[in-house]
Amino acid sequence: MVSFIGMHTQEVKIQPTLSIVLSADTEVLDEVMVVAYGTAKKSAFTGSASVVKADKLEKRQVSNLTNALSGSVAGVQTVSYNGQPGESAKVYIRGIGSMNSSVDTDPLYVVDGIPFEGDISSINTQDIETMTVLKDAAAAALYGARGANGVILVTTKKGQNGDARVTLDARWGVNSRMVGKYDVIKDTDTYMETLYQAIKNEGLQTLGYTADAAHAYANSNLFGAIGYPIYTLPQGEGLIGMDGKVNPNAVLGYNDGQYYYTPDNWDKEMIGSEMRQEYNMSVSGGSDRINYYFSAGYLQDGGIIENSGFDRITTRLNVDYQAKKWLKFGANMSYINSKSRYPDEQTNGSSSGNAFNLAHMIAPVYPMYQRNADGSMAYDSASGLPIYDYGNGQTGRTRNWMSMSNPMGDLLYNTEEYLMDIFNGKWYAELSPLEGLKLTASYGFTVDNTRYHAIGNSKYGQSASYGGYAYQYHYHTTGFNQQYLATYRKSFGNHNFDVLAGYESYDYRYETSGASGQNLYKEGDFTVNNTIDQKRGSGSRTEYSTRGIIGRINYDYAEKYYGSFSYRRDASSRFHPDNRWGNFWSASAAWVINKEQFLEDVAWIDILKLKASYGQQGNDRIGNNYAYLDQYSVTGANGVFSDGTLVYKGNKDLTWEKSNAFNAGVDFTLFNSKLSGTIEYFSRKTSDMLYSKPVANSNGYSSIPVNIGSMTNSGVEIELSYTPIETKNLKWTLFGNATFSKNKINELDPALEGEWISGSTIYTEGESMYRSYIVKYAGVDAATGNALYWTKTVPAADATDEEKAAFKSEWYTTSNYDLAYANGREATEDLLPTVYGGFGTSLDFYGFDFSIQMAYQLGGKIFDYSYQALMHNGDSYYAGQNWHTDIAKAWTPENPNTDVPRINRSDKYTYEFSDRWLTSSNFLSINNITLGYTLPKNWTRGLHIQSLRLYAAADNVALFSTRKGMDPRQGFRGTSGDTYSAMRTISGGIKLTF
Amino acid sequence: MKNIKFKFIASALASVLLVGCNDMDTEPMGSTITSEQKSETVASNPERIEATVSAVPAMANQFGNAIGTGYHNDFGYAAIMLWTDTRGMDFVSTSIGYNWFASAVTYSDISPTGVGTNLFWRTIYKQLYAANSLAKIVDPATEDNSLKFYLAQALATRAFDYFTLAQLYQHTYVGNESKPCVPLITDLNADEVASNGCPRATVEEVYAQIMTDLNTAITLLESSTKERDDKRYINAAVAYGLRARVNLVMNNWADAASDAQKAISLHDGQPYSIAEVSVPTFGDIEAPSWMWGVLIAETDDVVETGICNFPSHMGSLNYGYASVGAWRTISKSLYNSIPETDVRKGWWLNEKGLSANLNAEQQAYISSAALDDNKNPLPYIQVKYGCYNNETYTSVNANDIPLMRVEEMYLILAEAQAMSGNASAGAATLQNFVSTYRDPAYVCLASSPEGVQEAVWQQRRIELWGEGFSYADIMRLKKPIDRRGAGFEAAFVYNIPAGDPVLVYPIPNSEIEANPMLSHDTNPTLTAPSPVADN
DSSP: OBOOTTBOOBOOOOOSSOOOOOOBOHHHHTTEEEETTEEEEGGGOOSOEEEEEHHHHHHOOOSSGGGGOTTTSTTEEEEOOOOSTTOOOEEEESSOOOSOTTSOOOOEEEETTEEEOSOGGGSOGGGEEEEEEEOSHHHHGGGTTTOTTOEEEEEEOOOOSEEEEEEEEEEEEEEEESSOOOOBOOSHHHHHHHHHHHHHHIIIIISOOOHHHHHHHHHHHHHHHHSOOOEEOOTTOOSBOTTSSBOTTOEEOEEOSSEEEOOOOHHHHHBOOEEEEEEEEEEEEEOSSEEEEEEEEEEEEOOSBTTOEEEEEEEEEEEEEEEETTEEEEEEEEEEEEEEEOOGGGGSTTOTTOHHHHHHHBOTTOOSBOEETTSOBOBOTTTOOBOBOOSBSTTSOBOSSSOSOOHHHHHHHOEEEEEEEEEEEEEEEEEOOSTTEEEEEEEEEEEEEEEEEEEEOSSSSGGGGGTOEEEEEEEEEEEEEEEEEEEEEEEETTEEEEEEEEEEEEEEEEEEEEEEEEEESSTTOOOGGGEEEEEEEEEEEEEEEEEEEEEEEEEEETTTEEEEEEEEEEEETTSOGGGOEEEEEEEEEEEEGGGSGGGTTOTTEEEEEEEEEEEEEEEOOOSOTTTTSOEEEEEEETTEEEEEEEEEOOOTTOOOEEEEEEEEEEEEEETTTTEEEEEEEEEEEEESOEEEEEOOGGGSSSEEEEEOOEEEEEEEEEEEEEEEEEOSSEEEEEEEEEEEEEEEEEEOOGGGTTEEEETTEEEETTSOSOEEEEBOEEEEOTTTOOEEEEEEOOOOTTOOHHHHHHOOOOEEEESOHHHHHHHOOEEOOOOSOSEEEEEEEEEEETTEEEEEEEEEEESOEEEEHHHHHTTOOOOTTTBTBOOBGGGGGBOBTTBOSOSBOOOOTTOTTSSOSBGGGEEEOOEEEEEEEEEEEEOOHHHHGGGTOSEEEEEEEEEEEEEEESSTTOOGGGOSSEEOSOSOOOEEEEEEEEEEEO | OHHHHHHHHHHHHHHHHHHHTOOOOOOOBSSEEEHHHHHHHHHHOGGGHHHHHHHHHHGGGOSSSSSOTTOTTOSSHHHHHHHHHHHSSSEEOOOOTTOTTHHHHHTGGGSTTSHHHHHHHHHHHHHHHHHHHHHHHSOTTOOOHHHHHHHHHHHHHHHHHHHHHHHHHSSOSTTOTTSEEEEOOOTTTHHHHHHHOOOEEEHHHHHHHHHHHHHHHHHHHHHOOOOOSSTTSOOHHHHHHHHHHHHHHTTOHHHHHHHHHHHHHHSSOOOOOTTTTSSSBOOOTTSTTEEEEEOOOTTSHHHHTSSSSHHHHHOSSSSSSGGGTOOOEEOHHHHHTSOTTSGGGGGBOOTTSOOTTOOHHHHHHHHHHSBOTTSOBOOSBBOSBOOGGGOTTOSOOOOOEEEEEHHHHHHHHHHHHHHTTOHHHHHHHHHHHHHHHTOTTOOOOOOSHHHHHHHHHHHHHHHTTTTTOHHHHHHHTTOOEEOTTTTOOGGGOOEEOTTOGGGSOOOOHHHHHHOTTOOGGGSOOOOOOOOOOOO
């Protein structure tokens, strides 16, 4: 027998040549898991945690580890608003514990035991051994200060005893857009005909013109409305005939003698396929006293638009050395150099620089390129690139919608990049002066140097008017973490004790400096000294600190009954010194039933454990580092200071938010390890919520940070894994998880008397916070074609109180949205999905491995803002913006029974915000499909190759939602298509181990 | 074993040492300061108190401070000028995406959740917070010349702010004295209302506060020997000018006349000459005509944004929103009513797209930029406002913003003289002013008080076009908003009668939701006007 923790035990049969292979086995690794400030046997763990292991992570082609969490862990939701390569998804563990968007709800990341607040994209997923999501108080209470939103422990790989193991992995792939476009009008004729309707109906319905006059009015205003004459018309003829169709004599394309104008397909031109390639190598090994892991990787992810992308070089060295019997020390250091070409307008909703916004929204009537009179493309002589039409009068034409913009021209001629040097280091020394006693000092240091360079070119677009611009900024972040821990293990017979005590401090500092200037001497030079006008400099620094004392006692009796108590006392610099310290704790217990005598003979139960925990954690993430103080901004010029602009109203009494979490569940492994899983009930009650309380703006400020109210997220989580077949050459596994969760507001600010309406959101005690308070759409008035909304009768303004009390209001419909808004708004049902999760399967057979992983959510609703915008009325703001093809269902006298109102560009209330835009947020996404083949060992052995695997993998394969183009994964309340869209990657690769 | 113990003790000691010097006092560096840092700075350098004084006018010039930096119309008081002018009939623009004030063209700004009402409310109340904070720290009984001057800044600005609010959130003073106006928050009740809320005071109460503050400010300024450093601050002439405005609205004609007269005599300067306004201008606080203005520096945030400032949305000759299609034009009928002999005829392009006020470079630029889709020149575009440093198509939009020019005082004087019973004196004042400074051929034909008032209004519409007075004048004079013949798009040609509820802005929803003393029924439900046939 040859054995090592975490390795398969293989019986070695007598063979002609003796070969012992140690292969990593996830089943056995389950036995030891990473927990807060240490490790624990899984059976001894009393809290709630889910583990994602290297084998799953390695399959994913994500440039940020947060994107690998989607659908893989019960109780975890990811929201990805920004598809830019390298950007993080928002991760929510057991729901959002806050009513304020300004409150940071990110979980705490702990990398190799050190709390990490750096850029999470700097961690190479290929270096990760496990990601452990700590979900309840028992698991996370020791991170008291910052653990209230859950904790994700990231453990990087270590070397194993034995001969050096070298791994090479290379993959090449192509990115494309995962989520398609909305069904919008694709041909110019249909768009112009619809716009004609909008203008003609204004003449007929609003201005009282005759049919002939309205027709003439529409035809004469059509090109003016969009700004471009894109058809050639015979002398004296209009574009649209009396039948509402494009004049058959009209020819698409227009030549004004100097330029030729014809519409381009912006979507196709801007959003395309880019390369993704990734190379990783590692060398690891060890002996009795030392083990090491060294890795290097290179990633190039080109995104899906030009000049956006992420290039990253990562290196890591992880060494542990047992210097003396009583002294062990080690270091784990990584250095990352990355370049993110991040054109930041791409997530800025309605910005004219946002390629995704224009691709989705622009009508098929505008040229993207400047063309010569003969129809040929115009090129920039210096760069050879096409000249883009910014619709800013450069050809004498001004686009009505999004004039003075061309995101493609900006992407090609401008530069925006973030260059990062990131060092993450951890050093530790561990003393074992006595049997069972360990003293550890650890220091974690993160330094992130990010340089931001931006060039706005001097020739085309907005920046051309002032000769271009250059930005040169530097952002310097440091985080220093100190940890001093003592652990002591002692057994008295069957009574086993494990005690931990320690101190931890964290100091964060963020410094910025930068300069900018205008009027470039030469293109392509981002330095400010390349400019001569409007040179400006800026700089700032901010700090944040926490201090904590921690303690924990674990007890078990005969590895059958477990109990654990942990305590942390924490201070945060975000609060006033008088309110700085908070006490956090947890208590938990577990009962390993299968070790009881009465179950000894029950063969189908391998492991059965009941567990429960309760505890309190804290949260200080109010979104401001000096939240207890009023803050002003200092401005001024020419020797005169002004320091009276209040930028943040502070609150001296502000203190910790408390999160009380209860967790109870059962872990099981049954039928000879064929079926394993966890079922848990959780209830997380957040009280004294950190909350930016809105105050009347007449005070001169709009909010004040307070601790108010309470809210509960509760639910049931199920994780299952089932292996129906497992033979020497065939293994088939099914896995899945589901989370049923609910949100409830327990208590609001007493002054609100149980209910608070903020804009279109309503918060009511006893109800979910995910309810909207909006106007209800009542369809279309069949007689007039107007949009109708529900509203209620109200007592007369001069009615007495008695009359008001006796008044019975009645519902009726109105076309006056403002009336409906004032009197008819109602709360919607809970918009939150009833259940979310993921599932998949994997199959290993004769060297082939196949797996598929999916994510889903069901039972929720979401506002589809893009659809709303695509159903506009064609007014002078929207002319030139596209329509959804549903606009064809609009009311006309011939089509009176429809739910799409008439198109009239002066109708103000056609597409107002109402429940008309509320859409089911159900989705199913295929996150990953992988197919691999490992060559038979006897083929590769002769080449001294331990294993050679060829594989193909597809990430973010498909999304199925209720409306084409809509991505419900962007948020809990609303979604829109005007952000960097999710990206599919299809790759092939090779992995070599020797 | 001894060795081990030593190491144990040594490492424990090292730990304790590290913990010991591990304090957690944090503070920011840079342009954000905490209240602690502010008081420490003032304690060690008492001159810094002036920063709290200059903060009051600075509040009129902040980017993204009221609603957020995503709103390119959030740049201080000048945005309110643009917004209210856009609502009227003399200041014409189209409802396109780059017109950040389009909802005032279309009257879709009548909603209590609209950007407009929120922008006014927060811009003004934030300045009130700064003014009240300053008033709080100065002893009203002070004998110190500087402190008297400082307190006067707080009080006069507060009066200006409430005067602005009162004219947006209720019909004019006369005839509406008992109607609800806005929450009245001063240095005396600021702390109390922060927790309890504040009801709407009546129009009468608000004007009473305005008058008290102006009276005190005038007394303080007249008894202080301190001279203002520049025209961003209020001096006695400006305070009289403000009181003249308020008296005009309250129809205290005689007081308005004497205040205007006092303002003219105290002001160190005179109206722009004909020559001075025969070129695009109105961007320099140093002009002798200016009594008070918003002083803009090139390094201010509003300027550094490039396009989120007054010149961007207004200016035709500089880089910005107006010149990419959101042109600001004068009403065609108002333009046609200006005599050819009036120098102001050149403040706008004529029907051929030309202006005599432009030099060759300016004319060539605008002739190439301001074209319709058939490449015909666009008419009536304003060229009243010039470029910063007179540099055509500059992207540095650092023009100062006029808040009070002495011309206005002459017009107030003329109207107030006439309305207080001396029509001929008023007519003479008007005749003298216009013929001296604008149109040598001008003859005031009016002889009745109302006739002179009407003639003054005509001059105000031309002289003060685009300076944020037109809407308040319409309200004060109880005029309809008749957009016929002005050049609006057909769908926005309205004829709104005087006193229509739609003319009063609703209290913002966010205020109602967070102010326990207000409820939603404080706002009537408004219906947007319907277009009428143009002529």
